[in-house]
Amino acid sequence: MQEHPSGVKSDAKPHRSLFERLTALISPIPENRAELLEVLHDAHGRNLLDADALSMIEGVFQVSELCAGDIMVPRAQMDVVDLTKPIEDWLPLVLETAHSRFPAVEGDRDKVVGILLAKDLLRYYAGENFDVRDMLRPVVFIPESKRLNILLRDFRANHNHMAIVVDEYSGVAGLITIEDVLEQIVGEIEDEYDYDEEEDNILRVKDGAHGPKWRVKALTELEQFNQVLGADLQHDDVDTIGGLVSSHLKRMPHKGEEFDIGLLRFEVLRADPRQVHVLLVEKLPPPPAGDAA
Incomplete structure (x- = not known):
């Protein structure tokens, strides 16, 4: 709010100069996403926006366009624990891959019965009475067509970190994690192949x-x-x-x-x-x- 010389306050917007009004006419507000990205790239070219910020903004736009099926880990590449086998059979896989979560299946990858957190296996090493089925967390199933921006919102709201992606026939198509979605925005976060960017190619x-x-x-x-x-x-x-x-x-x-x-x-x-x-x-x-x- 502004105060006139008379002492009366006013809600009127500050008066724009002729130059500002002409600039607004010459450079109108972007009317679509393509125009907005063009403006952002121009800002980057004039050093008003750094490359990392520009990349993240582009990632945000991309997340709204991609579906779970676009970035999921394919079924054949999923690391799973098979509950029909003794724990000693699949424990080396847990140690080797160093994932924090694993889909738990019963003999077949289409029979995902829960999510096993690697940290819950500490009880097994502690010598406690251990039943792996009691340790399982509920599994979330989503369609391949689910948009990543909606999935990210669901992950945050429900405090889930992994979902199983199913195809139109309800068969398992792959899996996706909250990290996979976030990496579309901010780039790679971490995985078992992290390396120093200064290392050799x-x-x-x-x-x-x-x-x-x-x-x-x-x-x-x-x-x-x-x-x-x-x-x-x-x-x-x-x-x-x-x-x-x-x-x-x-x-x-x-x-x-x-x-x-x-x-x-x-x-x-x-x-x-x-x-x-x-x-x-x-x-x-x-x-x-x-x-x-």
């Missing part, structure tokens, strides 16, 4: 069945990739290993997906609907002499 991480496995940033140049791994990957239109992977598949791969290119096996460690981030690569043995290529 290519890092030897462990030994596989056929030799060392390498963690490779998708932005690694093909020349460097070929030099370190002794490969000979070439492409006329792309310069990075991530670009070559997307070009080879003719689509954007999903997190957890595995595929072969020549004598190299790739596993996608990090990816979102926009780009691949990190790959796990190992060399395969050459086929026996006489076999068809």
